[in-house]
Amino acid sequence: MSPVETPAPPSTTAARGVDDLRLNVEQATYSYAAERKAGARFTLEATTFQARHREIVAILGPNASGKSTLLRLVAGTLKPLSGRVELDGHDVNRIDARTRAQRIGVVQQESPLLFPVPVWEYVLQGRRPFGHMFQFETDEDFAIVENSLAQLGAMHLRDRMMHEISGGEKQRVVVARALAQQPLLLLLDEPTLHLDIGAQVELLQNLRRLAVENRQTVVVVTHELNLAAEFADRVVVLHKGKCLRAGTPAEIFERGLLEQVFGAELEVNYSATGRPRVAVKSQRLM
Amino acid sequence: MKPLTPKRLASVCGILAGVLFVVMLISLKLGAVPVSMTDLAMHLGRMALGQADQLPSEYSLIINEIRLPRILLGILVGAALSVAGAGFQALLRNPLADPYVLGVSSGAALGAILSLIVSSHATAAMPFAAFLGACASIAGVYFLGRREGQLDSYTLLLGGIISASFLSAVIMFLMTTLSGGDIRGMGFWLMGDLSTPIPLGLKWLFLILIGAVGAIYTTAADLNLLLSGEQEALHLGVDVPRVKLVVYLSASLLTGIAVSVSGAIGYVGLLVPHLVRLMFGSDYRLLIPASALGGAIVIVTADTLARTVVAPIELPVGAMTALAGAPLFLYLLRRRIQ
Numbered sequence: 001m002s003p004v005e006t007p008a009p010p011s012t013t014a015a016r017g018v019d020d021l022r023l024n025v026e027q028a029t030y031s032y033a034a035e036r037k038a039g040a041r042f043t044l045e046a047t048t049f050q051a052r053h054r055e056i057v058a059i060l061g062p063n064a065s066g067k068s069t070l071l072r073l074v075a076g077t078l079k080p081l082s083g084r085v086e087l088d089g090h091d092v093n094r095i096d097a098r099t100r101a102q103r104i105g106v107v108q109q110e111s112p113l114l115f116p117v118p119v120w121e122y123v124l125q126g127r128r129p130f131g132h133m134f135q136f137e138t139d140e141d142f143a144i145v146e147n148s149l150a151q152l153g154a155m156h157l158r159d160r161m162m163h164e165i166s167g168g169e170k171q172r173v174v175v176a177r178a179l180a181q182q183p184l185l186l187l188l189d190e191p192t193l194h195l196d197i198g199a200q201v202e203l204l205q206n207l208r209r210l211a212v213e214n215r216q217t218v219v220v221v222t223h224e225l226n227l228a229a230e231f232a233d234r235v236v237v238l239h240k241g242k243c244l245r246a247g248t249p250a251e252i253f254e255r256g257l258l259e260q261v262f263g264a265e266l267e268v269n270y271s272a273t274g275r276p277r278v279a280v281k282s283q284r285l286m
Numbered sequence: 287m288k289p290l291t292p293k294r295l296a297s298v299c300g301i302l303a304g305v306l307f308v309v310m311l312i313s314l315k316l317g318a319v320p321v322s323m324t325d326l327a328m329h330l331g332r333m334a335l336g337q338a339d340q341l342p343s344e345y346s347l348i349i350n351e352i353r354l355p356r357i358l359l360g361i362l363v364g365a366a367l368s369v370a371g372a373g374f375q376a377l378l379r380n381p382l383a384d385p386y387v388l389g390v391s392s393g394a395a396l397g398a399i400l401s402l403i404v405s406s407h408a409t410a411a412m413p414f415a416a417f418l419g420a421c422a423s424i425a426g427v428y429f430l431g432r433r434e435g436q437l438d439s440y441t442l443l444l445g446g447i448i449s450a451s452f453l454s455a456v457i458m459f460l461m462t463t464l465s466g467g468d469i470r471g472m473g474f475w476l477m478g479d480l481s482t483p484i485p486l487g488l489k490w491l492f493l494i495l496i497g498a499v500g501a502i503y504t505t506a507a508d509l510n511l512l513l514s515g516e517q518e519a520l521h522l523g524v525d526v527p528r529v530k531l532v533v534y535l536s537a538s539l540l541t542g543i544a545v546s547v548s549g550a551i552g553y554v555g556l557l558v559p560h561l562v563r564l565m566f567g568s569d570y571r572l573l574i575p576a577s578a579l580g581g582a583i584v585i586v587t588a589d590t591l592a593r594t595v596v597a598p599i600e601l602p603v604g605a606m607t608a609l610a611g612a613p614l615f616l617y618l619l620r621r622r623i624q
Contacts, residue, residue, distance in 0.1 A: 077520050101523030108521070114381055114513045115568040121289075125511055129523035133504055136291055136571075181522075 022217045023051040023185060027083035028073050044069045046083060047243035049236045054211045056218045058228035060252075061238035062262055067221040068109075070238065071189050074219060076100050087185060101129035105178030107188040111170075119157045119165070119173050123148055126180030148179040151213070152206055168199035175203070179210065186210070186218045192227060200224070204231040225262075225278040229253055237261060249276055290569045298566055302579035306361070309583050313360075313590040314353050318598055321345060355488065359480050359547060360589045360603075361582040362491055364554060366544040368581025369499050371555020372573055373537035376509040377530060378428070380439050381560075382618060385420070385541040386552035388442075389449035393423025394538075394545035395475045396453050399460055413494070417542030423449060424538055478551030478604030480589050494543050498536040499578055505529045506570040513568075551585070551604040553611020558584055560614070 031043040044066040051057045059067045072078040073085055076092035085092045087103060095103070105126070113122075126148070127141040149155045152172040157165055162173065171191060178186055188207075192200040204220075208231055211218045222228055228235055228249070235252040237244045239261045245252055253276035255268050265281040288294060314330075315321050321329075329345050367385060374383040374390070385391045397419020401412045427449055431442025454476055461472045474482060484491070508529045511519040516526050544551070558581045559573060566572055588606040595601065 075521060077517065097520065097525055098523040101521060104521075106521040108515075108517060111514055111518060114375075114379055115563060117568060121567075121569070124289075125514075125522060128507060128511060131507065133507070137289065142289070 020052040021050055022053055022055075022088055023057075023074065023219070024084070024086040024089075025049050025070075025074065026086070028070075028080040028085055029082050030069055030073055030078055031081055032069075042066065042069065043241050044073070044238075045242045047236070047238075047246075048083075049234065049243075049246040051217045051219065051234060053215050053217060055233040056207060056211055056220065056231055057234045057236065058232035059219065059221045059236045059238065060223065060225065060228050060261075062223055064240075065238040065261075066241040067223075067238055068189055070236070071106075071187055071219065071221050074185075075104055075106050075187055098129050101181060103183055104185045104187060105181040105183035107171075107174050107178050107186075107191055109189045109193060111174050113162055116161050116163055119149070119154075119160050119162060120145055122162050122173060123177045123180050126177040129181060144180050144182065145176075148176040149173070151179060151210060152176050167194045168196070168202070171195060171199070171203060172206075175206070179214075182214075184216065186216050187221075188218070189221045190223070191220060192222060192224055200227060207231070225253075225258065229276045229278065250274075253278065290567070290572055295572055295575070298572060299575050299579060302576055302583065306579055306583050306586070309586050309590075310357050313357050313586050314349055316590055316594050317348070317353060318593075319348055321348065356480050356589065357586055358488055358492075359484065360585040362488070362495055363480065363544045363548045363551060364558070364581035364583070364585030365499065365578035366495055366540040366581075367551060367554040368558035368577040368584075369502060369574055370537040370540040370544070372559040372570070372577045373502050373509075373533045373540075374424070374555070375559060376512050376570065377533045377537065378431070378437060378442060379513060379515065380437075380442055382439075382443055382556065382615065383446075384553060384556035384615075385537075385544075386450070386550055386554075387556060387615065388424065388427050388446035389453055390420045390424050390427070390446075390538065390541050391545050391550035391552070392450045392453035392457065393426075394420040394542045395550050396457055396460075397422075397542070398546045399457060399475065403460070403464055410490075413491070413543045413546040415542075416546040417539050420538040420541040420545070421535070423453065424534065473602055474549040476550060476604075477602040478549040478607070479602045480548055480585075481600060484547045491543055491547065494539065498539045498543075499574065501532055501536040503571075503574050505532050506574055509533070509570040510568075549602075549604065552608045553615065554581055554584060554607050556618075557607070557611045557614055560618070 026048050027046045029044055029046050047070060049057065059070055061067050069078065073080050074092070076085070076095065079093045092100060092104070123145045124137055124141065127137055127144065130141070131137065146155065146158070149158055152175055154169065154172045154176055157169055157173060162170065165173070175188070175191070191203055195203065204227055207218050207220070210216060220232070232249060234246065235249055236246040237252055237257065244261065245257060253268050255266060258266050258268065258278060267279045267281050269277045269279065271277050311326065315323065315326055325345060329349060371384045374385065374388060375381055394416040397415040397417070398412050401415030405411060427442065427446045430445030430449070431437055433441055457475050458472060461475070473479065508519065508524045511522045511524050512526065512529060519526050559577045562573055562576045562580050566576055584607070585603065589603045592601040592603045592606045
C-alpha cells in the first residue's frame with residue numbers, strides 16, 4: 001500500500017485514457033420480484049457508468065431509489081438480471097468470492113457485532129481473504145493492519161474495544177478493515193449516516209486522500225447532496241429504480257433534475273472552488 | 287487480548303487439558319467407595335505400564351468398569367454440547383443459542399425415543415435418529431425465527447423455548463403411553479444423566495465427535511466473520527452457504543450423539559463458550575478446541591458433584607448444569623436487553 005510518488009490531481013478525469021478504466025457498469029439491471037414472493041417488488045432499471053483509478057463516484061438518490069441495490073451489484077454479491085459489471089475487464093460475478101474480497105472492500109451501513117472484539121482484531125478480519133484454512137496471521141498482516149489504521153489516523157484506537165469507541169471512530173475502523181483488504185475498489189454504503197458534520201467531512205477527506213495514495217476507486221452511496229458535490233468526480237443519480245443521469249457534478253447538479261429526484265424546491269449555486277452547492281429554497285410558512 | 291498464534295493456541299489447550307486431567311483424577315477418587323490417592327496412582331501407573339492383569343480386582347471393577355467409562359462419557363458429552371453451542375451461536379448469530387434452549391436437544395431426544403419404539407433396543411440407529419431429530423428441530427426453529435427474511439434474535443429464542451416445551455410434552459406422552467422395558471426413564475430424556483448404559487461403543491462415539499468437531503474447525507476462521515452477518519462475511523470472501531451447511535450438520539450431529547447417550551443436559555453449550563470467550567477472547571480458532579476441553583471439564587465436574595453431594599443418592603447431571611447455567615442465561619439476556 002505504498003503511496004503514489006506523484007499524486008495526480010484527482011478530478012481531471014477527461015484527460016485520462018481507457019487504460020485507467022477500472023469499473024465498468026454497463027446496462028446493469030436487477031429485480032427483487034424474481035427472488036421474493038412477498039415484499040417490495042423493487043426493480044433497478046438499466047444503469048450505466050464508469051469509474052477510473054483514483055476516482056470517487058457518488059451514487060446519489062433519495063431513500064428507496066435503488067442505491068444499495070446498485071452497490072451490491074457492483075460488489076458482486078447480487079448478479080445482474082441483464083447487463084454487466086466489470087472490474088479491470090473481469091465480470092465481478094465470475095470472480096470467486098475469495099479473490100473478489102481481495103479486490104473489492106465493502107463498508108456496510110451497519111456492522112453489527114455479536115461479541116466484544118478489540119479494534120486490531122476487527123481490522124485483522126480484512127486480511128482473511130488472503131489467509132488459508134488453518135493459517136494464522138503473519139507479521140505482514142499485522143503491519144498492514146497498523147498501516148490501515150494509520151492511514152485513517154486511528155492508530156490510537158488499536159487496543160480499544162469496538163463497542164467502547166464513538167460512532168465516528170467506529171466508522172474509521174470499519175473503513176480501515178476494508179483498507180486492510182488492499183482493494184482496488186472501495187465501496188461504502190451511506191458511510192456518513194450516523195456521523196456529525198465534522199466527522200462527515202473528515203471521512204470524505206480521508207477517502208479523497210486514500211483514492212489518490214492507493215490508486216483506489218471509491219464508490220460512495222449517499223443522499224447528502226453537498227458532500228457528493230464537494231468530493232465526487234462522478235455522480236450517478238437514481239430515482240425510483242431508474243438511473244436518470246451519470247456524469248460530473250457540474251453536469252448533474254442542475255436544479256430541475258434535483259428537484260424532480262428529491263421532491264423539494266432547491267437552489268443550486270457555485271462555490272469559489274467551482275463545485276456546486278445545493279440549498280433548500282427558503283419558503284414563507286403559511 | 288493478545289493475537290492468536292499457534293503457540294498461544296497450544297498453551298491454552300495444554301492448560302485446559304491439564305485441568306481436565308486433574309478433574310478426572312479427582313472424579314476417579316471420589317464416590318461411594320473412597321479410593322486413596324496412593325492406590326489410585328499405583329493403579330493408574332500399572333495401567334499405563336500395560337500391567338492391567340496385576341491390578342487388585344476391587345479397584346479394577348470400580349475404576350475401570352464404573353468410574354472411568356462414566357468420566358469418558360462425560361468428556362464426550364461435554365465436548366459435543368459445548369462445540370455444538372459455539373457452532374449454533376455463530377450460525378444463528380445469537381449469543382444465547384444453545385442446543386437445549388433452542389429445543390434441539392429435545393428434538394434429538396424425540397428422535398432417539400422414536401427409534402427405540404421402532405426397534406425396542408438401543409442400537410447404533412439411535413444416535414442417527416437423534417441426529418435427524420436435531421436437524422429437524424433446528425430447521426424448524428430457524429424458520430420460526432425468520433421475519434421478513436431476517437433472523438430475529440428474540441423470535442428465534444422464543445421459537446426455541448416453545449419448541450422445547452412442546453417436544454418435551456410429546457416425549458412425556460410417548461413415555462407414559464409406551465414405556466416398555468427398554469425405554470429409559472423420563473428424567474433421563476428431559477434432564478440428562480450419565481449413569482445409564484450407552485447404545486454404541488465409546489470408541490465409535492469419540493470417532494464421530496472428533497470428525498464433527500474437526501469439520502466445524504475447518505470453518506473456524508470463517509465463523510469469526512459470520513458473526514458480523516452474512517453480507518459482511520460474503521464481502522470478506524467467505525463461502526457462506528458451505529460454512530452454514532457444515533456447521534448446521536456437524537452441530538446437529540454433536541447434539542444427536544450427546545443426547546442419545548446422556549439425554550437432554552442443558553446450558554452447557556451456553557455456559558462453556560461464554561466462559562471461554564471471557565477468558566481467552568472470541569476467536570473461533572481457539573474457541574472451538576477450548577470449548578471442547580472446557581465442556582469436558584464442566585460435565586465431569588458436574589457429574590462428580592451430582593454423584594457425591596447427596597451420596598448415596600445420585601442427582602441427574604442436567605440438574606447441576608441447569609443450576610449454574612439458567613442464572614447465567616438470565617444474566618446474559620438482561621445485559622443484552624439493556
